Amino acid sequence: IVITEQPVSAAVPAGHSFSLRCRAEGRTALRYQWFCQRQSLCQQIPGATQQDLPITAQQSQLYTCRVSDLHRNCVFSNWVKVEVHQCVARGLPPQLWQGEPVIVLNPSEQRLEVGRPLRLRCAAMGVPAPSYQWYRNGNLLEHQKRKTLWVAQAQLSDSGTYLCCASNSRGQHWSSAVDVLVGE
16 A cells, blocks of 8 residues: 555644545555544544545644555555644635635744843744744744744844745745844
8 A cells, every 4th residue: 555645734724624635556445544633642533434534623633544455454644733723813814715824923023131032933824734934134044944933042143133934835925024132
């Protein structure tokens, strides 16, 4: 059994409906069974025996699909996360949203002393789930590729204007620019 299409992670607003997809090929007829993980418990989803798993997002969860054949061989898809944003501003996502990144949390301006931690946060919805890249003064920050930019001990050189870019296969979206001032 070979999985030819893995499901993809997603970041969506609460109540959004979409489907996770899994496709496989094998020598005999294949059966599909979806599972979800809640509070570290893996549970079979009753009746979820199709290649596509329709979801109306209520809470963040992990999902996987087991594909088995008539000889009791089986393989599991990659685990994927469906991240649910509970408090999304009205009007987001746009009505004709196709899964392109939409920023739902912009970073906020910071003023801090040298040696204090710097933490900027950004979050976006998207299907597939967006990846993140941070920039300072228009320059790419090589190792800052998460929702939260973290500098344990800020230096004067960390002052500047910060932006976050959220991107996926459907496009990219930039956060608002924020100023960070690190001083004595």
